[in-house]
Amino acid sequence: MNSSIVVVVLASAVAYGTPLLYAALGELLAERSGVLNLGVEGMMLVGAVMGFLAVQKIDGAKGVVLPLAVAVAALAGAVAALVLAFLVITLRANQIVAGLALTILCGAAGLSSYIANDFELATDPARYSFEEVNAFGLQDLPVVGPVLFGQTWLVYASWVCVVLVGLYLSRTRPGLNVRAIGEAPAAADAMGISVTKYRYLHTIAGGAFAGVGGACFSLALTPLWVDGLTGGTGWIAIALVIFAFWRADLCLVGAYVFGAFSALPLILQAKGYTVTPQLFQALPYVMTIVVLVIVSSGIGRRRLGAPASLGVPYVREER
Amino acid sequence: MSLPRVRIEKRLKQRRFLMVAVPLGSLVVAHIAIAILLVATGHPPVATFRRLFDAAYIADGALTNSLIAATPLAFTGLAAAVAFRMKLFNIGAEGQLYFGAIGASGIAILLAGQSTPVLIVAMIVGGAVLGAAWGAIPGLLRAFLRTNEIITSLMLNYVAALVLNYLIFDSLSYWRDTSATGLVFPQGKPLVDAATWPVTTIGSVAIPFGFLVAAAVAFVVWVLYTRTRFGFEAQVIGDSPRAARYAGMRTRRKIVAIMCLSGAIAGIGGASQMGDFRHVLDARGLQQANYGYTGIVVAALARYNPFAVVFAAFLLGGLQNAGYTLQSAEFPSGLVGVMQGMILFAMLGGELLVQYRISLARPVRHVRPQTESAS
Numbered sequence: 001m002n003s004s005i006v007v008v009v010l011a012s013a014v015a016y017g018t019p020l021l022y023a024a025l026g027e028l029l030a031e032r033s034g035v036l037n038l039g040v041e042g043m044m045l046v047g048a049v050m051g052f053l054a055v056q057k058i059d060g061a062k063g064v065v066l067p068l069a070v071a072v073a074a075l076a077g078a079v080a081a082l083v084l085a086f087l088v089i090t091l092r093a094n095q096i097v098a099g100l101a102l103t104i105l106c107g108a109a110g111l112s113s114y115i116a117n118d119f120e121l122a123t124d125p126a127r128y129s130f131e132e133v134n135a136f137g138l139q140d141l142p143v144v145g146p147v148l149f150g151q152t153w154l155v156y157a158s159w160v161c162v163v164l165v166g167l168y169l170s171r172t173r174p175g176l177n178v179r180a181i182g183e184a185p186a187a188a189d190a191m192g193i194s195v196t197k198y199r200y201l202h203t204i205a206g207g208a209f210a211g212v213g214g215a216c217f218s219l220a221l222t223p224l225w226v227d228g229l230t231g232g233t234g235w236i237a238i239a240l241v242i243f244a245f246w247r248a249d250l251c252l253v254g255a256y257v258f259g260a261f262s263a264l265p266l267i268l269q270a271k272g273y274t275v276t277p278q279l280f281q282a283l284p285y286v287m288t289i290v291v292l293v294i295v296s297s298g299i300g301r302r303r304l305g306a307p308a309s310l311g312v313p314y315v316r317e318e319r
Numbered sequence: 320m321s322l323p324r325v326r327i328e329k330r331l332k333q334r335r336f337l338m339v340a341v342p343l344g345s346l347v348v349a350h351i352a353i354a355i356l357l358v359a360t361g362h363p364p365v366a367t368f369r370r371l372f373d374a375a376y377i378a379d380g381a382l383t384n385s386l387i388a389a390t391p392l393a394f395t396g397l398a399a400a401v402a403f404r405m406k407l408f409n410i411g412a413e414g415q416l417y418f419g420a421i422g423a424s425g426i427a428i429l430l431a432g433q434s435t436p437v438l439i440v441a442m443i444v445g446g447a448v449l450g451a452a453w454g455a456i457p458g459l460l461r462a463f464l465r466t467n468e469i470i471t472s473l474m475l476n477y478v479a480a481l482v483l484n485y486l487i488f489d490s491l492s493y494w495r496d497t498s499a500t501g502l503v504f505p506q507g508k509p510l511v512d513a514a515t516w517p518v519t520t521i522g523s524v525a526i527p528f529g530f531l532v533a534a535a536v537a538f539v540v541w542v543l544y545t546r547t548r549f550g551f552e553a554q555v556i557g558d559s560p561r562a563a564r565y566a567g568m569r570t571r572r573k574i575v576a577i578m579c580l581s582g583a584i585a586g587i588g589g590a591s592q593m594g595d596f597r598h599v600l601d602a603r604g605l606q607q608a609n610y611g612y613t614g615i616v617v618a619a620l621a622r623y624n625p626f627a628v629v630f631a632a633f634l635l636g637g638l639q640n641a642g643y644t645l646q647s648a649e650f651p652s653g654l655v656g657v658m659q660g661m662i663l664f665a666m667l668g669g670e671l672l673v674q675y676r677i678s679l680a681r682p683v684r685h686v687r688p689q690t691e692s693a694s
Contacts, residue, residue: 036469038410083664092675093667096408096469097619100612101667105660109642113653118360227653232477239474276489278481285474289460296466311469 005270009263011146017259018155019044019216019230023237024244024251025158025165026077026209031241032169033202034182034309038099039084040210041234042106043077047211049112050076052218052225053119055126062128070154070215077211078204080106085203089196092313108228121225129223130154152220154212159252161209166248178202182307185314195314210234239288245295246306258284327675337673342620345665352661353654362651371654374644375637383525384644387596389636391416393533394588395614396621396628401540402581403615404623405557409578411457411472412585413611414479415450419589421486422449424494424507424600427514427593438514442590443532450586451579453479458578462571468578480606487602494600507600516594529591533632536584537625544625553577585611613639616663622670635659 023040030037037043051073058065084102087093106112116122130152132139138149169175178198180188185195217229236258243258244250261284265277295306354364375385395412402409426445427438456475460466486492488505495501496508516528544550556563556570564570588610597604617635621627642655671677 087664087667091668091671093670094619096410097615097663098667100410100615101619101660101663104612104616104656105664107656110653110656110660114356114360114651114657115653117652235473235477239470242470276485278485278489282478282481285477289466289471289474292470293460293464293466297464306467 005267007143007146009267010143010260011150013256013259013263014147014151014155015221015259016262017255018151018158019213019221020233020237020240020258021158021252021255022161022213022216023210023234024240024255025161025248026206026213027237027241028165028169028206028244028246028248028251029178029202029209030081030206031310032182032246032307033178033199034185034307034312034314035085035088035199035203035206036095036099036311037081037084037102037203037206038096038238039080039102039106039234040237041230041232042103042110042112043080043207043210044214044217044230044234045108045110045112045228046080046106046214047073047077048214048218048230049115049121049225050211051215052121052126053115055128055219056119056121056124066128066130066219069219070212073211073215073219074208075211077207077209077214079207081204081207081210082200084207085200088313089199089203092315095311095313103234113227116225116227122227124224126219126223128219130220154216154220162248162252169248174198179307182309185309189314189316199314210237213237236284239285242295242306243284243288243291245291326678327671328678330674330676333673338622341669341673342622342666345669346662348669349658349661349665352665353658356657357651357654360651367651367654370645370650371638371641371658374641378644379523381637381640381644383523385633385637385640386524386526386530387636388640388643389632390527390529390533390591390595391588391608391610392614392617392636392639393530393629393632394536394591395585395610396617396632397533397536397540397614397625398581398585398588399615399618400621400623400625400628401584402577403618404544405553405573405577407458407461407557407574407577407581408469409454409457409472409581410469410615411454411475411611412581412588412614413609414472414476415453415582415585416589416592416610417479417483417605418453418582419446419450419586420592420597420600420605421483421494421589422446422586423590423593424510427510428493428508431511431514433513435513435515435517438511439516439528439594442514442594443587446586446588446590446593447583448586450589451583454578454580454582454585455575458575458582461578462574476611483600483602483605487600496599507602510593510598514594515598516591527591527595529588529595532587532591534629536587537629540584540625549573549576585614613659616659619663620666 023044027037027040051069054069054072055065058068080102084098087098088095104110132150132152135149135156139145169179177188177193181193181195181198189195214230218225222229240251240254240258244254261280265275265280268275357364357367374381376382395416398412398415399409422445423442426441430438430441453475457468457471460471461468486494487507491497494507496506518528519526552568553573556568556573560570592605613635617631618628620631638655638658646652
């Protein structure tokens with residue numbers, strides 16, 4: 001039963017949803033503080049290439065090198081985000097243009113490709129990669145076994161991150177401050193919260209998550225280097241944050257739903273239906289638009305709205 | 320807090336020399352940053368730059384190829400500039416260009432027996448109409464349901480790409496080559512020779528017809544924004560929507576109109592891809608080129624001035640062309656993207672100097688403003 005195609009596809013939906021989930025959690029943190037970072041794809045690629053580089057160049061046992069590589073990836077994403085944060089927070093640059101610039105700078109035809117080319121990363125597969133771990137010996141359970149308990153450490157860690165980010169935003173003082181800044185930076189500033197500091201920290205944390213998301217590709221899913229191996233996941237992550245109404249728990253659901261939609265045509269084709277794969281592939285994007293319309297209309301705006309200051313630089317003198 | 324405080328104040332008047340000095344300074348800063356990167360990774364910076372500029376603007380045929388790379392960027396740059404000026408952040412030029420290409424090639428297949436001038440006009444109109452239609456979706460959503468156009472236009476890029484894939488790879492559509500080879504290797508129907516746009520040759524440089532069209536569009540946009548009531552109102556709406564509504568301007572209509580115009584320009588860019596260069600609905604090639612996103616970079620570099628957009632497109636087109644030309648050699652791949660990103664970052668940073676005055680103030684004690692009004 002566990003080798004049936006449905007289970008295989010579900011398991012791969014979880015595996016492929018994981019980089020999306022990391023990136024979306026990062027974007028969630030940034031957006032909650034009011035920074036719309038369109039550079040996710042670029043930060044992911046920089047994380048992916050640096051993580052891969054670390055695996056290839058650091059000597060040591062597998063159990064040491066892999067976590068280290070993930071840390072390097074997170075750091076790389078964070079540094080990329082720092083550049084963006086400086087531009088959009090301190091220099092008040094347009095967030096959309098700056099985000100796109102970051103993606104072009106770091107992206108498939110930019111820095112990530114430059115680094116990969118310079119260290120000749122495309123020649124060899126990764127020395128170590130994350131492998132599936134049989135969690136609590138439950139991998140052999142029907143259906144849920146391979147889907148939930150036969151995944152890599154990166155997947156299990158992502159669940160912890162979802163809980164942590166969710167609790168942080170909804171149950172802690174700093175989390176409340178972040179949400180306040182996202183809604184009304186002037187009011188938050190008047191309360192004595194440093195808008196600049198919070199926005200910097202959350203944009204950078206978002207970059208670190210995106211970097212780890214990128215590393216999911218180069219260290220687990222496709223442990224070799226191809227330019228642009230994230231294949232647009234960063235852009236879907238931006239959609240996912242909206243789709244999930246800016247909530248961490250729904251990011252998890254959404255990531256797997258999006259993952260399943262890209263896998264669904266395979267199931268149906270295998271069952272002998274003639275399907276148009278583009279129809280399913282387009283669904284996440286169309287659903288995101290629908291959700292966005294609901295969110296921005298009357299009812300949605302009150303309960304589920306986007307952070308009100310999203311994308312707007314905060315200038316104390318101009319409030 | 321005894322550090323000297325940096326004070327940043329908005330300039331009331333923009334100083335003229337800064338509008339020139341800052342972009343030039345940004346270019347210098349960007350090149351220094353890239354030179355540092357090159358040295359750090361063991362490449363000779365001067366020689367690398369020289370090869371790059373040689374391949375972009377100097378070598379035989381370089382200018383011709385740079386113009387080919389610049390043409391779509393001029394269109395998508397103008398599309399972005401038109402919308403961004405009104406603070407409508409249409410990042411959907413990518414998808415609107417695809418639809419323009421679909422419209423133009425569809426009409427060229429339909430009117431296969433016609434003469435070249437008829438076909439050119441038909442293709443431009445077809446591209447513009449479908450591009451405008453695709454741009455109208457985020458425009459209507461924004462105008463009537465207040466839905467953020469940034470995200471919707473971004474999402475629609477992916478939908479447009481999937482439509483393109485469907486037409487060529489997963490259906491026997493009107494656009495697909497259904498001859499024997501076309502069924503095995505999916506590709507678009509080749510357009511008739513009469514649908515090939517003419518080339519103007521000056522000296523040894525061939526100027527694509529599309530580039531001239533882009534220049535004409537730039538002129539129209541300039542007239543529209545500086546000489547007409549429509550353009551004036553659009554800018555007021557962008558700067559201060561409340562004031563615009565108070566003055567009785569029709570905000571919603573204008574939002575839809577600007578999004579359609581932006582989409583139409585990107586759509587003509589798609590038509591130019593069909594007429595000037597590709598002559599077949601090339602689903603994969605169009606998607607790999609990322610014209611739409613690079614166009615936003617072009618528009619930002621040009622500070623949304625239509626004539627500067629054409630010039631910036633030429634500069635970035637040159638870089639891209641050099642990137643392709645040097646791809647095979649031991650030239651550092653990815654350098655072109657790094658350069659584009661760095662130049663734009665430096666420009667964005669420099670923008671602060673144009674808009675604001677920065678001064679160092681000595682730490683002042685005990686002088687906190689008593690009445691800090693919260694708005």
